[in-house]
Amino acid sequence: MADQEIKLIKKIRKGNQHAFKKLYDMYVDYSLRTAYAITKNNSDASDIVQETFIKVYRNINSYDTTKPFRAWFYQILVNESRRYMKRKSKDAISIETEQLLDHLNHQLEKEPDFERLESAMEQLSDDHRTVLILKYLNGFSEKEISEVLALNVNTVKSRLYKARIQLKAVLGGVVDE
Helix, strand or coil: CHHHHHHHHHHHHCCCHHHHHHHHHHHHHHHHHHHHHHHCCHHHHHHHHHHHHHHHHHHHHHCCCCCCHHHHHHHHHHHHHHHHHHHHCCCCCCCCCHHHHHHHHHHHCCCCCHHHHHHHHHCCCHHHHHHHHHHHHCCCCHHHHHHHHCCCHHHHHHHHHHHHHHHHHHCCCCCCC
């Protein structure tokens, strides 16, 4: 997929609109899910994704083709989501996705409860919610998350660990492992 992305990016840099449409089609579904997980609002998610793709198009020449496009793209998406949410309000970011619920269900060995999970996620800091979204909704590795958020890998691992512990505690799981 990386070679295909590089070819598309080269075409986009030459002004090929069809190539940009292909890149858009490759990323739109995941980006909408990510933005929705952050905003919990379809309209806001659509606005964020639209702004993200505009920024990608405008800044495609600054993309370093020696680095993964996916990480660069999601860095823009996460930053745009944060900017949008700050501008719109200071409301807590919540998440409600089947993928995260499935993962937590396996970890907690309990039936998923959307309302309890949403409430638990609202109690997490933005930093902890963001790493959970990237890890379990988008399937990013810790290294990729560190690139997206411009953090040390150990910081990402620590945030993921603390976020899981906090979720377990709020949801009634065992805190001491």
